[in-house]
Amino acid sequence: MQRRQFIQAAGALPLAALARRAAAVGGPELYAGEKALYEAARKEGMCVSFDTGPEWANWKALFREFKQRYPDIELTYNDLGSAATVVALEKMRRRPQADTAYYFAASAVDAARKDLVAPFRPVGFEQLPEVFREAEGRWFTVHTLNIAFLVNRKLVARAPEGWADLLKPEYRNAVTYLDPRSTGVGQVLTFAAAYGNGGDEDNVKAGTDYLGRLHAAGNVQRVEGTTPYAKFLKGEIPVWIGYENDGLKARHADGMGDACEIVIPREASVAAPYAISLVKDGPNPNAGRLWLNFIMSDVGQRLFAQGFVRPSRRDVSLPAEAAARMPAAPQIRPLDVVKAAARKAELDQLWAQAIQAR
Structure with missing residues (x-):
């Protein structure tokens, strides 16, 4: 079904699905401006996330929670590897296909040097050690x-x-x-x-x-x-x-x-920092920002901890089970x-x- 047809079919959705949509739009914000950003992202309808393989670092759980909170955004991904992600971004420089890119931070530094990524300071940016972020937000660490x-x-x-x-x-x-x-x-x-x-x-x-x-x-x-x-x-x-x-x-x-x-x-x-970036001139910049903010929110960071990796934000309290595993x-x-x-x-x-x- 095409995206436009999907939107037109919303009236036929079950009441439970409509209720979830209403909760996503009308519930408490994870951060100031979340609702407005979601509305802008809904107009794009999609976010393309490079190198976030679902079996690595608990990305599968982040995908699931993101989709539940923002049901009108389709989230797609691939699993390339850090260096290959930079190569792919460089090949697509004139017509970028990705909105975000995830990699070992050394590859993120390479992507920034090649001007493949855009500045964006997400939720919790200032809570990161300086060596875990590029000053303008061209990359920032999501977990270690x-x-x-x-x-x-x-x-x-x-x-x-x-x-x-x-x-x-x-x-x-x-x-x-x-x-x-x-x-x-x-x-x-x-x-x-x-x-x-x-x-x-x-x-x-x-x-x-x-x-x-x-x-x-x-x-x-x-x-x-x-x-x-x-x-x-x-x-x-x-x-x-x-x-x-x-x-x-x-x-x-x-x-x-x-x-x-x-x-x-x-x-x-x-x-060792693992970082993510907003891709320069990506097709869905608002959806990309929505995804990056979710990753760096308290919710996203705790999901990483449940996947056996330490969140990059040190101010986030971990669930008891994760804290016991990673004292x-x-x-x-x-x-x-x-x-x-x-x-x-x-x-x-x-x-x-x-x-x-x-």
């Missing part, structure tokens, strides 16, 4: 993924509490992590190791030197080129330095239960992806040298 030790307690008698612990003989041939030269997770965990050993984005050598020591101690089981999630579930990895959300998913959704322990290293860790961890530092990206070549070289030297 945080480096943690994912520990299989069936294979490890005592879970390590910090970076220093992993160097102990009891973790010989126990630790797996991803290659920092070819994977985003590997790069992020190297900066986490840097923070945990006196460094930061300006001193990544502290992280590569630490990983070199981990190899020299004989504690590295393997360095992977792709995610070892399936191997972890099968019980092939004692300690995986990876993202917290993978551990939470293994523990609470994929059957590991208490066998999986998730540890945020006590010295320090980092939060406060003040040692988590927000990763400055602009600085981190500038250190990529240096990181690759230093890591290779540190590993070869051992």
Whole structure:
């Protein structure tokens, strides 16, 4: 059915559906100006959201709640991957097809540099750390993924509490992590190791030197080129330095239960920002803004928490179950992806040298 025909058919909708529409338009606002923006978005009728695959970070639940609140907006999506999303936006520069684009924040920086995205400051923008947003809102972080030790307690008698612990003989041939030269997770965990050993984005050598020591101690089981999630579930990895959300998913959704322990290293860790943007000259700008505001609202942020990722807004209180799964961890530092990206070549070289030297 065509969009115009759908609108004309509204009078034939069941009373329950009409009631939901009335509630969406007439209920309390999530933020000042929500109703007016919804009315403007209704005239467009659609929002195209790039790279928000429904099985990732609980986007499925955000889609469902958005549609329930704004029944006159059709929300469509694809699942491209961060770098591919930027490539697609660049190819469609003259005739953009997307209204919003979601990606790892390093790709968001690339999209802004190429002038593919537009400034927009959504609800909660000022609550974000400065390194989690572009000053004018060309991109902003919606959730983070945080480096943690994912520990299989069936294979490890005592879970390590910090970076220093992993160097102990009891973790010989126990630790797996991803290659920092070819994977985003590997790069992020190297900066986490840097923070945990006196460094930061300006001193990544502290992280590569630490990983070199981990190899020299004989504690590295393997360095992977792709995610070892399936191997972890099968019980092939004692300690995986990876993202917290993978551990939470293994523990609470994929059957590991208490066998999986998730540890945020006590010295320090980092939060990798995942960001979203309003696409420049997108076909449905008001619907795009409505979608972005919903994502950043209290409702949207709490839905992320239910999907095992930490919301970017620190002022949002989490549901009790999500808060219990992701307790406060003040040692988590927000990763400055602009600085981190500038250190990529240096990181690759230093890591290779540190590993070869051992």
